[in-house]
Amino acid sequence: MKGLLFIETDGEKVIGGSLELITAAKALDAEGTAIVVGNKTIADTVAALGIPVTFIDAARDCDTLTEVLSEIVKEENPEVVLLANTQLAKDLAPRVAGRLNLGCVSDVTGINKTDGKVIYTRPVYGGTVLEHIEVDGTAIVTVRNGSFAKPENTSNATVTEKKVEISADTIKAKIVDTIKEISESVNLEEAEVIVSGGRGMGNAENFKLVEELAQVVGGVVGATRPAIENGWISRAHQVGQSGKIVAPKLYIACGISGATQHTSGMTGSNYIVAINKDEEAPIFEIANLSIVGNVTEILPIMIEEMKKAKAE
Template identity: 80%
Template sequence: MKALLFIEIDGEKAIGGSLELISAVKSLEAEVSALVVKSKSVADNIATFGVPVVFTEASTDCDTLTEVLSETIKEQNPDIVLLSNTELAKDIAPRVAGRMELGCVSDVISMSKTDGKVVYTRPAYGGTILEHIEVEGTAIVTVRSGSFSKPEASSNAGITEKKIEIPASAVKAKIIDTVKEISESVNLEEAQVIVSGGRGMGNAENFKLVEKLAKVLGGVVGATRPPIEEGWISRAHQVGQSGKIVAPKLYIACGISGATQHTSGMSGSSYIVAINKDEEAPIFEIADVGIVGNVTEILPVMIEEMKKSKEKAE
């Protein structure tokens, strides 16, 4: 079995979700290689994880990357092509699959090998069920960030540089200018600890308790839609179907009822703590620890206890 990993870059580093692909494919005992476009320093780094790298100097616009990945698949003929489930990958993966008549599975959270076949597991219907999917022939697969651990460096597997000619007709759209929105930078996708607040926090003043707990824990603040619509916090913090899909090691849900629109975006978290005064709240169905009570009374106690624990540890 052969696997090809598409390593997405952000400046001069690989995004966290792409690094996780290395760990994801190791469980399948596949012969693996990685494709890196544009950044030689990222190619050098990926090779240190024991993965042979194919590096090509090309533009990173969507049309060009689609062409580069398609040509690499034709040359290597892998059984599996893995991409991190980013906005870019959601654009590239179906294009490549449609162009080459290959199977495509999105938002995969786990993979297993049975009788020589790979089974891909992904959430469906807002995370209320899990689908187990097999693909005949080569599969183009996008993997949810946070579903696998980051790899550890091993021996250097080396880099092969290739020149891939991109016909002018392949590039249908060109980026002529980029305007960066001036907004708060929030990296929810790669956060290890997220403390989120919902409608149950009551008001903007109470929501500051969520921010305080996140700061004590060295985590990031998340939110459901109501606090954002009320103006308690910016939209950059939204977790859920219309926000960010996250999978931290610890997720603390404060005053969140557990509507599917939200839980589908955080159900992949390793450990979930839920605080809600309604013992029948759906959030408790997916929580590892549930605390029934008034969140504005519980959070100050948690903050003080966490501060004490942190001081003892230091």
């Protein structure tokens, strides 16, 4: 199975969940090739993760990228083209699919290969239902950030430079300036440690224990939908089908029962610690370490011990 992976950059670094696409391709046993446009240094960095890279020295506007990606897809004829589900990809993927008359699946959170068939899973109806999709022929697929783990460094692969002729007539728009929106910055997708709180925290005052533990361990605060709806923390911290899909090295679930809407957003975590007073809580079924007890009594002890360990 042949796959193309579009690695999105901002000109200086890889952005979105693009590197997770390497793990997704390996899950399909696909012979993947990464496509990097505009920065040769980034191409070398991606190749160090063990995947061959095709580098194209071109602009990164959507019109140009549509031409570049369409040309490569026509030449390579892959079974799947993977993109991170960013704002750019939401524009780019359907353009390429429409131009080449290919199937397009967006916001995918799971990919499985069974009996030679590839099934793409994505949440619909506000995350209350999971949809399973099979595509005939080449599929253009955008993958939600955090759905797969980031790859580890392996042996270097090759970087091949390719030239794609682009007519000036095809460029209908150009970027003249980029202004970053001033908003609360919560980078859950990139976090290595996440401490999340749920309904079991009880109230806003108790939820501060989650925030304190996150600060002590150098992590980011996450939350379930009930915690957000109760006003304990902003929606930017939500983890789950209707929030962020995450895959940190360590995920600490505090007072979280383990509803599917939440766990589907964090099961990609490398190590899960769950704290809940209900020993039958579903969260314990996926936890690597289960702590049964009152979370408001356990967290202060954890915080104190973590502080002592850091001081030594």
